[in-house]
Amino acid sequence: xxxxxxxxxxxxxxxxxxxxxxxxxxxxxxxxxxxxxxxxxxxxxxxxxxxxxxxxxxxxxxxxxxxxxxxxxxxxxxxxxxxxxxxxxxxxxxxxxxxxxxxxxxxxxxxxxxxxxxxxxxxxxxxxxxxxxxxxxxxxxxxxxxxxxxxxxxxxxxxxxxxxxxxxxxxxxxxxxxxxxxxxxxxxxxxxxxxxxxxxxxxxxxxxxxxxxxxxxxxxxxxxxxxxxxxxxxxxxxxxxxxxxxxxxxxxxxxxxxxxxxxxxxxxxxxxxxxxxxxxxxxxxxxxxxxxxxxxxxxxxxxxxxxxxxxxxxxxxxxxxxxxxxxxxxxxxxxxxxxxxxxxxxxxxxxxxxxxxxxxxxxxxxxxxxxxxxxxxx
Numbered sequence: 001x002x003x004x005x006x007x008x009x010x011x012x013x014x015x016x017x018x019x020x021x022x023x024x025x026x027x028x029x030x031x032x033x034x035x036x037x038x039x040x041x042x043x044x045x046x047x048x049x050x051x052x053x054x055x056x057x058x059x060x061x062x063x064x065x066x067x068x069x070x071x072x073x074x075x076x077x078x079x080x081x082x083x084x085x086x087x088x089x090x091x092x093x094x095x096x097x098x099x100x101x102x103x104x105x106x107x108x109x110x111x112x113x114x115x116x117x118x119x120x121x122x123x124x125x126x127x128x129x130x131x132x133x134x135x136x137x138x139x140x141x142x143x144x145x146x147x148x149x150x151x152x153x154x155x156x157x158x159x160x161x162x163x164x165x166x167x168x169x170x171x172x173x174x175x176x177x178x179x180x181x182x183x184x185x186x187x188x189x190x191x192x193x194x195x196x197x198x199x200x201x202x203x204x205x206x207x208x209x210x211x212x213x214x215x216x217x218x219x220x221x222x223x224x225x226x227x228x229x230x231x232x233x234x235x236x237x238x239x240x241x242x243x244x245x246x247x248x249x250x251x252x253x254x255x256x257x258x259x260x261x262x263x264x265x266x267x268x269x270x271x272x273x274x275x276x277x278x279x280x281x282x283x284x285x286x287x288x289x290x291x292x293x294x295x296x297x298x299x300x301x302x303x304x305x306x307x308x309x310x311x312x313x314x315x316x317x318x319x320x321x322x323x324x325x326x327x328x329x330x331x332x333x334x335x336x337x338x339x340x341x342x343x344x345x346x347x348x349x350x351x352x353x354x355x356x357x358x359x360x361x362x363x364x365x366x367x368x369x370x371x372x373x374x375x376x377x378x
Contacts, residue, residue: 004059004161007107007130008049009098009122011114012067014041014137040344042072044137044150045113047346049076051154055161062105064098081105095121103129109197111157113137116175119145123173123192131168131195133157136204136342141304144171144205145196148300149342149349152202152374160197169198201373205297217327218244220362225291225323226264233283234261235276237292238306241325245291258308273310280316289321290314299334301370302352303342311345319352325359331368338371350375
C-alpha cells in the first residue's frame with residue numbers, strides 16, 4: 001500500500017495578536033508576546049494531527065524544522081522528514097521557502113496551520129499545484145481553505161487516508177489590511193484560489209462581509225438586549241450586530257474588539273483575554289453575561305476574530321448567560337447549517353453544543369443549534 005505523503009507547515013506566530021486585542025499578528029508578534037500572548041498554533045495543529053494518529057504507520061510527513069512542524073510531528077510519533085531548515089524567527093519568507101521545498105517531495109496533501117496571512121504565503125507558491133487544507137490558528141480566517149475547527153481538518157485528512165471519495169474544489173484565499181482592521185475598518189481582498197478537499201460539513205465557507213443594512217431589525221435586537229440590562233457585567237463581543245447595541249446605548253464601541261459595560265456604562269474598552277479574566281475573577285458568575293453574534297456565511301460564534309473570549313473565560317459564564325444576536329436573514333443564509341464554536345478547547349466546544357435562544361428582534365427569538373459537525377458525527 002502506498003504511504004500517504006502529507007506536507008505539514010506551522011506558522012508558529014499565527015494568532016498571537018488575538019488574545020491581547022491586536023486584531024492580528026502581522027508585524028506585531030513581538031508586541032503580542034510582550035503583552036502576554038501565548039503561541040497556540042502548535043496546539044491547533046496537534047489537535048488536527050491527533051485525529052490521524054491511528055493511521056501513522058501509513059503516513060510520511062514532510063515538513064520544516066523546529067516549530068514549523070518537525071518538533072511536533074516527531075513528538076507525536078509520526079515518520080518525519082525535514083526538507084527545510086530555519087534558525088531564525090519564522091517569517092513570510094520562511095513559509096514560502098519551506099513550501100517550495102515541500103512541493104519537490106510529491107505531496108498528496110499540504111496541511112498548514114495559520115491564518116489568512118499564512119494562506120496568502122502558501123498560495124504565492126502552491127497556486128493549484130497540490131491540494132491544501134488549513135488548520136485554523138490565526139485571528140482572522142476569511143479564506144475558504146480552512147476546516148471549521150482543527151479537529152474538523154483532521155477528520156478530512158482521515159477521510160482521505162481511509163480512501164473515501166472526497167472531491168476537490170477551488171476555494172478563495174482572502175486577506176484583509178490589518179492596519180485598517182485595527183482601526184475598525186474591514187478591507188477584504190481576494191488573492192486567488194487553492195484546491196481543497198470538498199467536504200462541506202467540515203470546510204468553512206468564505207465569510208460574508210459588510211455591515212447589516214436592516215437598521216430597523218438591528219434596533220429591535222438592541223432594544224431587547226438593553227431592556228434586560230441591570231447591574232450585571234456585560235461582555236460585548238465584536239461585530240456590527242453587537243455594535244448596534246452599543247450605538248443605542250450611546251457608548252463608543254470597538255467594532256472589531258471586545259468591550260465591557262456595567263449599568264449601561266463602559267468600564268473597559270478593547271480588552272485582552274487576560275484583562276477579561278481579571279475583570280471577572282472576583283465577580284459573581286451569575287452576573288457575568290456575554291453578548292456575541294455569528295460570522296455571516298460561516299456561522300462561527302467563537303474563535304473567529306474574538307479570541308479575547310478565551311476558554312478560561314467561557315467556562316466561567318453560565319450557558320444561559322450567553323446571548324447570541326442575529327438577524328433572521330443571517331440565519332437563513334446558513335441554509336440549516338448549525339452554529340459553530342472553535343474556542344481552542346475541544347471539550348469546551350462539546351459542552352457548548354445544544355439549542356440556544358437567538359435574539360432576532362424585540363421579544364422575537366428563534367431556537368437554533370450550536371453543533372460542530374466534526375464533534376456531533378464522530
